Amino acid sequence: MKDKQRDHLTPDFDAIVIGAGFSGLYMLHRLRKAGYRTQVYEAGADVGGVWYWNRYPGARCDSESMYYNYTFSKELYKEWTWTDRFPQQEEILHYLNYVADKFNLRKGIQFNTRVTAAHYNEEQQLWHIYTDDYSHVTTTFFISGAGCLSTKNVPNFKGLEHFKGAWYHTGNWPHENVDFTGKRVGVIGTGSSGIQAIPVIAKEADHLIVFQRTPQYTVPAKNHPLDPEIIKEAKANYHQIKRELPESINGVLTKVSRHSALKDDPEERQRVYEEAWQEGGFSFPLVYKDLTSNEASNETAASFIRQKIEQIVEDPETAKKLQPDHYYGTKRPNLDDHYYQTFNRDNVTLADVNEDPIAEITSKGIRTTSSDFPLDVIVFATGFDGMTGSLFKIDIRGRKGVALKEKWEDGGQVRTYLGLATADFPNFFMITGPESPSVLVNMPTAIEQHVEWIAGCLEYMQKHGKTTVEANPSAEKMWSKHSREIADKTLFPKTDSWYTGANIPGKPRSFLIYLGGFEAYTQICHDVAAKYYDGFTMS
Ligand code: N01
Numbered sequence: 001m002k003d004k005q006r007d008h009l010t011p012d013f014d015a016i017v018i019g020a021g022f023s024g025l026y027m028l029h030r031l032r033k034a035g036y037r038t039q040v041y042e043a044g045a046d047v048g049g050v051w052y053w054n055r056y057p058g059a060r061c062d063s064e065s066m067y068y069n070y071t072f073s074k075e076l077y078k079e080w081t082w083t084d085r086f087p088q089q090e091e092i093l094h095y096l097n098y099v100a101d102k103f104n105l106r107k108g109i110q111f112n113t114r115v116t117a118a119h120y121n122e123e124q125q126l127w128h129i130y131t132d133d134y135s136h137v138t139t140t141f142f143i144s145g146a147g148c149l150s151t152k153n154v155p156n157f158k159g160l161e162h163f164k165g166a167w168y169h170t171g172n173w174p175h176e177n178v179d180f181t182g183k184r185v186g187v188i189g190t191g192s193s194g195i196q197a198i199p200v201i202a203k204e205a206d207h208l209i210v211f212q213r214t215p216q217y218t219v220p221a222k223n224h225p226l227d228p229e230i231i232k233e234a235k236a237n238y239h240q241i242k243r244e245l246p247e248s249i250n251g252v253l254t255k256v257s258r259h260s261a262l263k264d265d266p267e268e269r270q271r272v273y274e275e276a277w278q279e280g281g282f283s284f285p286l287v288y289k290d291l292t293s294n295e296a297s298n299e300t301a302a303s304f305i306r307q308k309i310e311q312i313v314e315d316p317e318t319a320k321k322l323q324p325d326h327y328y329g330t331k332r333p334n335l336d337d338h339y340y341q342t343f344n345r346d347n348v349t350l351a352d353v354n355e356d357p358i359a360e361i362t363s364k365g366i367r368t369t370s371s372d373f374p375l376d377v378i379v380f381a382t383g384f385d386g387m388t389g390s391l392f393k394i395d396i397r398g399r400k401g402v403a404l405k406e407k408w409e410d411g412g413q414v415r416t417y418l419g420l421a422t423a424d425f426p427n428f429f430m431i432t433g434p435e436s437p438s439v440l441v442n443m444p445t446a447i448e449q450h451v452e453w454i455a456g457c458l459e460y461m462q463k464h465g466k467t468t469v470e471a472n473p474s475a476e477k478m479w480s481k482h483s484r485e486i487a488d489k490t491l492f493p494k495t496d497s498w499y500t501g502a503n504i505p506g507k508p509r510s511f512l513i514y515l516g517g518f519e520a521y522t523q524i525c526h527d528v529a530a531k532y533y534d535g536f537t538m539s
Contacts (some may be wrong), residue, residue, distance in 0.1 A: 011126050015488060016460075017046070018394070020109050021049015023145030023447045025096065025432040026070060029103045030455045037140075038107075041131055043114040047100045049147055050093045055173035055380070056193060058200035059089035062335045063442045064281060065226065066234050069095065071242040071446055072220035072452075076289045077104060077237050081234050085281070086223045086335070115347035118142050125468055127427065140467065143454060145392060145431045145447075150441050151389030153504060155188075158360040165365070167378040170197060173389045183376040184368050186404060195334045197431045199342045201379065208371050210343075211353045211366065215324040217305045221335035222280025236413070250437075251445030254286060261297035273304040277363040292329045293490045302328040302351075303399040310338040319343075328494035332439075338504050349519040362413075384499035387434040387512040388414060389455050394476045412508035417535055418472035419514060420450065426470040429454045434512045435483045439499075441518045449518075450458035453525050457533060466538040475535030487511035501536030 003064060017027045020042035028427050030039040044052045062070055065082035080098065083091060100106055110131075117130040120142075127142040152171040154160075160167070168178065169195040185205040187198055190212045202208045231521045234241060241253065249256050261269060276284040290297040305322045313319035342348055355369045365375035385392075388408065396404040402424060416422045419436025420429055431450045432438035438446050460468060491509050496502035501509050514521060527532050 003393075009124050009126065009138070009211050010141050010320055013037050013139040014139070015141040015143060015201040016052060016115075016127070016129050016139040017143045017145055018115050018143035019042070019147060019150075020047040020071075020100075020105075020111070020160045021051070021145060021150075021318065021517055022096070022444050023147070023451065024109075025099055025103075026072065026447060026451045027143055027145055027454070028105055028108050028152040030072075030451055031458070034455060034459055036073065036458065037039075037139075039137070040109040041107055041113045042111050043109050046097070047105070047109070048093045048096050049145075050095060050150060050171075053088055053150070053173065054171055054193070055175065056168075056170040056197045056381075057178075057204075058059050058196035058198075058337070059173075059193075060084075060172075060196060060223070061087050061089075061092060062192065062221070062256075063087075063444075064252060064284065066230070067094070067241075067245065067442050068444055070099065070448060071238070074238055075239050077242075081231055083228055084223055084225055086221055095390055103250050111179050115394050116414055117330060117397075118428075119395075120158075120399065120428070122399055124349050125426070127180060130219045139194045141429070142459060143429045143431065146394070147385040148387050148389035148390075148432055149498075151385040152380075153385050153389075154380055155382055156431070158356060158504075159363075160361045160362045163361050163365075163378065164363045164377045165378065167380065169380040169382070169429055172195075178377075180377065183208050184374060185209070185377045185379065186211060186373060186375045187379045187381055188366075189381035189383065190214070190309070191381065191383050192332055192334050193383070195336045197379060197381055198348075198504055199336070199338050201347050202342045202345055203348065205377075207347045207349070209349045209351050209366075209375070210530050211351045211358065212321070213354050213357075214326070215322050216331065216334055217302065217324050218334035218336040218339050219277060219284040219305070220280045221334055222278075223337060225318070245442075245445045246449055247519050248445075249517045249519055250440060250516050251442030252282075256309075257289050259288055259337065260290045260294070261300045262294070269300055270304070277304075277308065281335060282333070282505065285329050292327070292492060294489065295327070296326040296330070298327045298491060304514075305340070312344075314344045317349050321350055326495045328488075330492045330499075332499075336365060338378055383498055383503055385507070386501075388480045388507075389502070389504070391430070391433075395426070396425070398422075398428065400424075401487075409508055413480065413510045414512060415433075415476050417479045418521075418528065419479075420453065420525075421469075421471040421536070423471045423473040423476045428470045429457075435480060435514050437516070437518050438516070440513055446518065449525070453529065456529060457536075460529070460533065460539060464538070468539045469533065470534050470538075472535055472537055478535075483516075484511060485515050486515045487513075490515055 014036040015038045065087040098432045114132040126138045152169045188207045188211040246299045366373045392405045414434045420431040501507040
């Protein structure tokens with residue numbers, strides 16, 4: 001990029017991007033192609049983002065593999081073939097390595113380097129970026145692809161430092177094989193990670209204790225090898241898929257009902273749920289349009305799954321403990337491979353730590369208020385400081401030196417415009433940031449849309465001789481309000497989850513995701529750009 005207006009200080013880079021996962025890789029590729037001097041910093045030793053770190057047993061994506069890829073390159077789309085209906089962690093990592101090699105991306109990435117601070121200098125109109133290898137560079141644009149779920153949450157249990165066994169967090173799993181054979185293993189947490197890991201660990205461990213605070217709804221994934229005919233058809237329909245994904249509600253081409261659960265009689269509903277249960281995957285939460293907006297509709301889905309638990313789990317007391325009572329789908333819906341069945345194994349015990357909380361971790365295991373559980377290994381499947389955690393880990397400061405964390409914690413409310421930018425932080429973009437639909441959309445689809453929008457904005461600026469872009473406070477206020485109003489019409493904010501920040505003690509509670517649907521969101525982003533970046537000020 002030619003920087004005519006800043007001859008006095010040429011920045012080291014036009015753009016600096018954090019992270020070499022799905023977001024950072026495509027952002028790098030897209031900006032490099034457009035001629036921007038772009039540098040990616042990645043904390044890990046290689047590409048992959050969440051798929052580099054989350055190597056826990058059973059790790060697999062819940063998005064159907066046919067859509068879990070980039071669509072920006074027809075050649076890439078045609079070259080790559082997934083094995084299973086739901087892609088396994090190792091295969092996704094292989095895919096991202098393939099992408100990095102194909103587009104020669106590694107040379108734009110500095111690995112093993114964490115960005116520690118990013119400060120905007122108003123006079124120079126530049127970002128100063130500091131990394132943990134003590135280097136300091138300047139850039140015009142600063143773009144976060146740090147991820148929505150990449151800062152792990154290890155609860156502050158008393159005594160963890162005294163534990164003599166091994167412990168791991170699912171989101172920072174060792175690269176070498178962890179052998180559970182003959183071991184007494186405890187898994188804390190029953191979210192998506194725990195639900196995937198528990199059945200696999202149970203098959204290997206001598207004994208597994210599952211420490212469950214909140215029971216979870218999960219539906220069978222019904223994973224299977226992909227039918228070669230389906231692969232052939234998808235590849236032949238590349239253009240159609242690419243065109244239709246941004247027009248979908250959640251970034252995949254799936255049937256979405258326009259029908260209320262209450263319009264069907266109980267027999268018909270049972271048939272609909274049973275069919276979705278048998279089909280597996282995320283068709284279940286989409287069989288009715290109002291499962292997350294109407295309490296009575298929600299209860300029909302919730303009670304169907306509770307009944308399934310009762311039928312599957314042999315011990316009535318365990319079955320009862322496994323039955324959730326929050327609104328179905330207001331914590332992230334899960335897919336599993338024989339999760340509830342795992343509790344029928346002789347070597348698996350369910351410990352209800354809602355009833356009998358974890359008091360401390362001792363040198364020998366986990367102590368709840370009433371019992372001691374001796375363990376060799378503890379697995380923390382305790383999730384992440386979602387949406388804002390990875391941004392707050394970096395000391396990001398905009399105008400007048402105000403930190404992003406200070407801005408968003410003041411008043412306890414994240415404030416963004418489209419989840420892409422925030423006022424007083426010029427030339428700073430977030431890929432799948434808070435208040436974007438991101439995590440409720442198939443991530444590669446959400447990421448492509450954001451990357452392309454950001455790149456389009458930069459190209460527009462270049463064409464019109466602009467060097468600074470910033471969200472207007474009024475546009476941001478309107479977006480955050482709109483985002484909250486949509487959430488308040490649903491059941492989501494009524495449940496404690498990482499969507500609301502409730503999983504992190506002390507984190508201000510606010511709804512962190514745009515629930516208006518991906519299709520509506522992409523249209524809004526498109527309109528903003530078409531109206532000369534309405535809501536942004538460019539100079
Ligand atoms: O984390 P979670 P996750 N004491 O926050 C429990 C994506 N993902 O890593 O519900 C005891 O959902 C906590 O209990 P509670 C996906 O978007 C995708 O599983 O807070 N327990 C909960 O059971 C997902 O939503 C995939 O009461 C404690 C668990 O730990 C997101 O990542 C796979 C505790 C945390 O569940 C996060 O999923 C994996 C404490 N102090 C992840 N603190 C796929 O696509 C927390 N817990 C397949």
